[in-house]
Amino acid sequence: MNGTIGPWAQYRALLAQFFRYALTGGLASFVHLGLYWSLAELAGVAPMVSNLLGFSAAVVVGYVIHSHWSFRGHGRRGNLARTGGRFIAVSLVGLALNSFWVWLFVERLGGPTWWPMPFMVTATPLLVFWLNRRWVFA
Numbered sequence: 458m459n460g461t462i463g464p465w466a467q468y469r470a471l472l473a474q475f476f477r478y479a480l481t482g483g484l485a486s487f488v489h490l491g492l493y494w495s496l497a498e499l500a501g502v503a504p505m506v507s508n509l510l511g512f513s514a515a516v517v518v519g520y521v522i523h524s525h526w527s528f529r530g531h532g533r534r535g536n537l538a539r540t541g542g543r544f545i546a547v548s549l550v551g552l553a554l555n556s557f558w559v560w561l562f563v564e565r566l567g568g569p570t571w572w573p574m575p576f577m578v579t580a581t582p583l584l585v586f587w588l589n590r591r592w593v594f595a
Contacts, residue, residue, distance in 0.1 A: 475586065481522040482582050489515035489555075490574055497570045504563045504570055508556055516548045523589065543593040551585045 492511030496502040502510075524540065558573035558581075566572070 474590070477526055478523065478586050478589075479582075481519065481526060482586070484522065485515040485519040486578050486582070488518050490577060494570060494574075504559050505556060507570075508559045509552070512548075512552050512555060516545075519548075520544050524594070540593060544589070547585055547588040547593055550588065551581050554581045554584065 489511040492514055493504075493507045496507035496510060497504045500507075520541070524544070555573070555577050558576045562568045562572035562576075563570055
């Protein structure tokens, strides 16, 4: 979005972008949480490892869809190394935050593997949206 369109048009464009991000993020979260929970609960993989594997799969899904649809018409896409590198950096921030939730609720407090999931689908995506919008796909 640039300064040549009015504030209401910018607001509508931001809401449309956020809606696309939420749909795509929902799919990526489904991949992440589905793998995390399945590996931890059904396969007996350590929760922190399950989180890493699920998150890694979601990053691949997320980058492809976010770069082509969620942030369509926003910023530049000419430099794949720049955009891809920044997307990976932001993804690592998201991974760190989700790992914190798993550590806190499962490892530290001894709760079930689903306890961190509400935070993984609310707090983390909001921070990642803001970072993607302001830095990765700016």
